[in-house]
Amino acid sequence: MKEFLGLPIDAAAHGGDIDQMIGVVHWLMFVLFAGWGSFFIYTLYRFRRRAQSAANYTGVRTHVSSYLEAGLAVFEVVLLVGFAFPLWSARVTEFPPDDTATVVRVVAEQFIWNIHYPGADGEFGTTIASLVSAENPIGLDRTDPSAKDDIVSVNQMNLPVNKPVIVRLTTKDVIHSFGLPLFRVKQDAIPGETVRLWFTPTMTTAEIRDRLVRRYSLREGVLPRELQGPYSAAEDYADKDGNVIVGKGYSFSEEAVQQLTAAGIFDVKASPDSPTEIACAQLCGLGHYRMRGFVTVQTQEEFDQWMKEQEAMIPQDVPAETAPQVQ
Ligand SMILES: [Cu+2]
Structure with a gap:
């Protein structure tokens, strides 16, 4: 049923339940369609003019x-x-308790996903509308002690695998919808409100990419249409002397296709670079189509490493004039 409906890979703990429900709903609809369809055809035949020339004004007499x-x-x-x-x-x-989960704030705006992590202290710093600027998209007040270690990233959400994720979702402007198709998550972001949702990713992005590896033919001598998008090689491709033409994880170019076919390689395996996206699922303005974020599900070690790198980039020495004016 899942393959038949074309559902994407299920990479969340609750995904099976959702898919089962989608399957059951489709079967139910099929039974209703077949049932009512046959009833309709039966009435067309049973009450055709030749069989029943005069209209019956009383109709059914029972209360069945x-x-x-x-x-x-x-x-x-x-x-x-x-x-x-x-x-x-x-x-x-x-909800699972906060201390067993990755808690993250998501602040949508036209046409970006701002991702806010509380940092090592587990507490989100205060955000103030008047502090919002190009460098500080969520208006985080860095003078607030709990904001000192907060991490803000744009369109990139990293998550550790097999650990519940609690998202506190809101938006700066219009209604958006936080859609993670592979994690079977979809939730509207409402201005002025924070909506909580949770899910548990069960596959890393690397594992998902492995599952999506397909074979592409280079026999035409041109770059296949799919590979013109953000796709990359699933293994190393080298010529006879062992010089790598396209390395694993790298994308293909027209020149590379020429070199590959010259080296006698006519089939390549590739997969999409970022199969796990945050797709805005609510038409939110002219740039809605490009409101795309990326989710990278990693092993806990990779995630901790990423966090360390982000921590190192936290802006230090906040100038005093950016501090909020208490009225
Ligand atoms: Cu949107």
Whole structure:
């Protein structure tokens, strides 16, 4: 069913449940479609003019259809109140504790995703609207002690694998929607509100890339259309003397294709560079199409390393005049 519906790789712990629900809904719709379709065709035949020339103004005399309808309504109420609401409420209210999770703030804006990490102290620094500038997109007040170690990145969210992620989502301007298709996450970002959501990534981006490796033919002597995008080689390609033409992780160029075919290599394996994206799923303005962020799921060690690199880049010695004026 999953392959049939063309669902992307499921890289989140709760993804299986979502996919199962999508499958069940499709089967149910198929049964309804087939059922009502056959009923429609049956009535066309049963009440065709030749079989029933005079219209019947009294219609059905039994109450069966009313009872059926009422029964169906009760059944649906039981489904909603008994199953759907409690399951959904558990999902959106029962969060893993903050200290067992990667907690991150996401501040959307036209047309960027600002990612805010609390740093080593685990506390988010204050943000103030008047401090917002090109260098300080979320208006973080660096004079606030809990802001000193905060990390802000633009369009790049790194996460450790197999650890719950709690996102506190908001937006600076209009409504956006935080969509992570491979992690089966989609949540609207509402101005003036912070919405919490959580998920657990179960695959690293590198593992996902490995799963997406496909073979591309260079027989035409030109760069295949897919490889003109952000795709890169899944292994090293070298000529007969061992000189690497395209290394693993590097992208292909027209020249490289010439060299590869000259070296007798007509098939290459490649995968997308960044299969895990943050896609804005709400039409939010003219630049909506380019409101794309990147998620990199890493091993805990890689993530810690990335954090260290980010910490080293925190702006030091905040000038006094950027401090907020207390009124
Ligand atoms: Cu948007």
